[in-house]
Amino acid sequence: MKRVKLIVAYDGTNYSGWQIQPNALTVQQVLNEALEDLLKEKVTTIGASRTDTGVHARCNVVVFDTEARMPGNKFSYALNTRLPEDIRIQSSEEVPPEFHPRFTETVKTYEYKILNRRFPDPTRRLYSLFCYYRLDTEAMRKAAEYLVGEHDFRSFQASGDIDPNRSTVRTIYSADLTVEDEMITFRITGSGFLYHMVRIIAGTLLEIGRGVLPPEVMKDIIEAKDRSKAGPTAPPQGLTLMEIRYPEWEKDID
Amino acid sequence: MKRVKLIVAYDGTNYSGWQIQPNALTVQQVLNEALEDLLKEKVTTIGASRTDTGVHARCNVVVFDTEARMPGNKFSYALNTRLPEDIRIQSSEEVPPEFHPRFTETVKTYEYKILNRRFPDPTRRLYSLFCYYRLDTEAMRKAAEYLVGEHDFRSFQASGDIDPNRSTVRTIYSADLTVEDEMITFRITGSGFLYHMVRIIAGTLLEIGRGVLPPEVMKDIIEAKDRSKAGPTAPPQGLTLMEIRYPEWEKDID
Numbered sequence: 001m002k003r004v005k006l007i008v009a010y011d012g013t014n015y016s017g018w019q020i021q022p023n024a025l026t027v028q029q030v031l032n033e034a035l036e037d038l039l040k041e042k043v044t045t046i047g048a049s050r051t052d053t054g055v056h057a058r059c060n061v062v063v064f065d066t067e068a069r070m071p072g073n074k075f076s077y078a079l080n081t082r083l084p085e086d087i088r089i090q091s092s093e094e095v096p097p098e099f100h101p102r103f104t105e106t107v108k109t110y111e112y113k114i115l116n117r118r119f120p121d122p123t124r125r126l127y128s129l130f131c132y133y134r135l136d137t138e139a140m141r142k143a144a145e146y147l148v149g150e151h152d153f154r155s156f157q158a159s160g161d162i163d164p165n166r167s168t169v170r171t172i173y174s175a176d177l178t179v180e181d182e183m184i185t186f187r188i189t190g191s192g193f194l195y196h197m198v199r200i201i202a203g204t205l206l207e208i209g210r211g212v213l214p215p216e217v218m219k220d221i222i223e224a225k226d227r228s229k230a231g232p233t234a235p236p237q238g239l240t241l242m243e244i245r246y247p248e249w250e251k252d253i254d
Numbered sequence: 255m256k257r258v259k260l261i262v263a264y265d266g267t268n269y270s271g272w273q274i275q276p277n278a279l280t281v282q283q284v285l286n287e288a289l290e291d292l293l294k295e296k297v298t299t300i301g302a303s304r305t306d307t308g309v310h311a312r313c314n315v316v317v318f319d320t321e322a323r324m325p326g327n328k329f330s331y332a333l334n335t336r337l338p339e340d341i342r343i344q345s346s347e348e349v350p351p352e353f354h355p356r357f358t359e360t361v362k363t364y365e366y367k368i369l370n371r372r373f374p375d376p377t378r379r380l381y382s383l384f385c386y387y388r389l390d391t392e393a394m395r396k397a398a399e400y401l402v403g404e405h406d407f408r409s410f411q412a413s414g415d416i417d418p419n420r421s422t423v424r425t426i427y428s429a430d431l432t433v434e435d436e437m438i439t440f441r442i443t444g445s446g447f448l449y450h451m452v453r454i455i456a457g458t459l460l461e462i463g464r465g466v467l468p469p470e471v472m473k474d475i476i477e478a479k480d481r482s483k484a485g486p487t488a489p490p491q492g493l494t495l496m497e498i499r500y501p502e503w504e505k506d507i508d
Binding site: 009010011056058076080085086087088089090091118119120121122123125126127240 | 263264265310312330334339340341342343344345372373374375376377379380381494
């Protein structure tokens, strides 16, 4: 028996998110079917990030255990021939059986993209949020700085997902804004993210960028620990999971 | 009667190119239907660039004549509500009736994008060509320099489209390569382009980037005036029409 780690990229447009569920097509289901077709055995996959409907990933980390003799690094090619074009394995390798993609210290990076121009651009509509209002990126950048550090991010957690026994404290290592060719990219790196956290932060930054709220309000929203103080949840197509790192494992598995 | 100029952006993925034709869905057909629905009159559109199946546009220039009283600048909003998400009017304005988007001196800019990495990226597959072979971008850049200037580009014209009475001389003002996040962008600006010219140039640059041909061969290919000397026609999804300018009209219409 061995454990294999996959780096999986996908275009979330046509999927009801990562996690397998009845009556909806998910990335995990399609991947499981490709694995079972390849290995002729029942396979259980564990994904590091359970991305939502419509959210994209450059590098979700997935593991599964198999009896197959195929070397770990051969799975990427074998699976890609069995997967649709909107899901592509980026790499595969054998990892120690103790490696768990979710119950391990991680550093995750997400990007939220906002196309800020007068009219939508059809060639960029699937991977960004279109925003007609001219956004003040300096105000957004200033607001994003308040996110950095260890904070209780309860204000940025989807209200339907609250479990009082789970901590809502997370550490954000960086939160930056770049602008190129009318595209604003908000990039955030942290020790973990609550359900809908990046999209609620993006929705709040949009209100700040539009001038509805001043940048300093970000500090107050964090302190309030109240979802109703933050902005709306920004739509999913602007969000992409860019990177997941496992600092304590990197010497072993990278 | 007035003439209205539209700047039209589209994602070419789901269209059989710009030009109306029987038994295939084209951008022009969808636009004409939206115009006729809006104006309740028969409309004839003229597009500056008859982009091919699968090719994208940020800014095709289209004109039509109408009896409607609607001010020229109102057409963009009225049409966008009637168009699918993969076609979007970027601006509209009234222009003098002598303005013809094709029989007027133009400066056109195209981009051809090549994603050069080990595995395809699903979120970039629709707007670039994926290339597994590591490309020598310095060689490609050097080769591209030979394109600049006035040349007979017969070697880069699709062999099915040859009319001995039409000149194949064109002027290329610039041909540059940039690389960012594993994406190679070849950007070319010229007085006009022969049928498939940018895609044949891109196919030739790919052979040079792979080391199949040396960069200097570009000069020989131009001089040969023979389609068989150039590389293959690169696939359409990497190509986007980025800009069309009308130098002699810019004072009047911009």
